[in-house]
Amino acid sequence: MPDFPHTQSAHCESGVAANLLTHQGIPISEAMAFGMGGGLFFGYLPFIRINGLPLVTYRAAAGHILRQIGAISGVQMVEKRFRNQDAAMAELDQALAVGIPVGLQTGVFWLPYFPRALRFHFNAHNLVVYGKEGDEYLISDPVFPQPVRCPANDLARARFASGALAPKGKMYYLTQTPARLEYKPLIVKGIQSVCKMMLTVPFPLIGVKGIRFLANRLVRWPQRLGQERADLHLGHVVRMQEEIGTGGGGFRFMYAAFLQESAEVMQAPLLHDCAASLTTAGDTWREFAAIAARVCKGRAHPDDSYPAMAACINRCAALEEKVFTELRQWARQHP
Amino acid sequence: MDQLQRELLELICTTCNLHDVNLDSIAPDDPLIGPDSKLGIDSLDALEIAVTVQKEYGVRMDSENTSRVVLQSIAHLADYIKENRL
Numbered sequence: 001m002p003d004f005p006h007t008q009s010a011h012c013e014s015g016v017a018a019n020l021l022t023h024q025g026i027p028i029s030e031a032m033a034f035g036m037g038g039g040l041f042f043g044y045l046p047f048i049r050i051n052g053l054p055l056v057t058y059r060a061a062a063g064h065i066l067r068q069i070g071a072i073s074g075v076q077m078v079e080k081r082f083r084n085q086d087a088a089m090a091e092l093d094q095a096l097a098v099g100i101p102v103g104l105q106t107g108v109f110w111l112p113y114f115p116r117a118l119r120f121h122f123n124a125h126n127l128v129v130y131g132k133e134g135d136e137y138l139i140s141d142p143v144f145p146q147p148v149r150c151p152a153n154d155l156a157r158a159r160f161a162s163g164a165l166a167p168k169g170k171m172y173y174l175t176q177t178p179a180r181l182e183y184k185p186l187i188v189k190g191i192q193s194v195c196k197m198m199l200t201v202p203f204p205l206i207g208v209k210g211i212r213f214l215a216n217r218l219v220r221w222p223q224r225l226g227q228e229r230a231d232l233h234l235g236h237v238v239r240m241q242e243e244i245g246t247g248g249g250g251f252r253f254m255y256a257a258f259l260q261e262s263a264e265v266m267q268a269p270l271l272h273d274c275a276a277s278l279t280t281a282g283d284t285w286r287e288f289a290a291i292a293a294r295v296c297k298g299r300a301h302p303d304d305s306y307p308a309m310a311a312c313i314n315r316c317a318a319l320e321e322k323v324f325t326e327l328r329q330w331a332r333q334h335p
Numbered sequence: 336m337d338q339l340q341r342e343l344l345e346l347i348c349t350t351c352n353l354h355d356v357n358l359d360s361i362a363p364d365d366p367l368i369g370p371d372s373k374l375g376i377d378s379l380d381a382l383e384i385a386v387t388v389q390k391e392y393g394v395r396m397d398s399e400n401t402s403r404v405v406l407q408s409i410a411h412l413a414d415y416i417k418e419n420r421l
Contacts (some may be wrong), residue, residue, distance in 0.1 A: 293380070293382045
């Protein structure tokens with residue numbers, strides 16, 4: 001059976017990036033891949049609708065981390081998309097036949113090894129196929145603690161799931177990696193890119209400004225939309241935050257883990273402090289989400305209200321503004 | 336169901352306002368969330384459970400993927416707490 005260093009991860013894209021690099025002899029944590037890949041983000045994009053409701057995203061666009069990892073000096077990543085399902089599966093088999101583990105973008109709903117209750121229509125789920133036995137593919141799916149298997153027909157269907165973010169058979173693999181990664185410049189570059197998105201993009205729906213924009217909108221939803229639609233919007237925001245492959249609080253925790261690891265590499269205690277503040281921001285996002293869940297479920301506590309939730313989100317904005325301002329200043333001193 | 340599992344089941348019922356549940360009818364490996372859940376728990380309930388578990392046991396579920404796996408069943412949740420409790 002082919003060997004692949006499967007490690008369970010919190011987020012599929014950063015997990016796959018870390019596992020592929022580790023397989024190439026560059027052991028790297030998921031958090032480090034997430035941070036170097038500039039994975040953290042916030043965007044409130046009401047002109048993009050998911051099920052008729054505005055898109056809220058807490059991390060960089062699907063594929064961004066892998067693109068950043070692929071752009072590292074000395075790394076070469078091949079990426080292909082297909083129109084034809086048979087051609088896509090044949091190309092996968094060819095790569096596996098010469099021992100290349102292949103990353104795939106897939107639709108979660110069609111992967112039979114996911115328990116039924118956990119399947120949902122999300123088309124940007126990443127996994128690594130590292131072998132084939134008979135009609136079954138051997139898969140390192142970062143969501144699972146152990147490698148899994150998937151029949152060929154199901155995998156083909158998952159690779160060509162339709163709808164938003166349709167994978168179109170996307171496959172990718174590493175063809176070249178450096179002997180070792182120069183961590184320090186990659187850490188600084190990753191931090192700079194996230195600081196830029198969170199602090200300096202002039203668009204008011206992006207970064208810290210976007211977080212405050214969401215708070216200002218949310219507090220007016222009951223008046224503007226009526227209670228029922230306001231609660232519907234609220235439930236949607238929370239599902240986008242904690243469920244649909246985005247995970248607002250979760251990504252703050254992961255970036256905090258990246259900062260902790262980076263603090264050791266860079267010998268920079270400030271990064272430890274920033275990690276602690278970002279963990280508090282993650283907990284505050286969760287606090288907002290818990291209030292929202294209670295409101296949506298009709299079991300609100302006496303203090304739960306739209307203004308209370310907006311205040312929570314504004315606290316997140318203040319915490320993140322402080323963290324990324326400090327990080328930006330630190331990064332300027334470490335070009 | 337061991338003591339921790341029972342404790343968690345009671346905590347979940349309190350958190351989600353499930354007052355008419357026969358606790359003895361729930362097995363440790365029963366699906367906790369989704370259409371097969373005997374408790375009728377959905378993703379919003381799951382979120383509140385994750386926050387409550389963090390408050391009560393000091394165990395954080397760091398991501399949506401972790402929550403999905405951990406909250407598959409009472410048995411999974413209890414194991415996760417045992418492994419990660421300080």
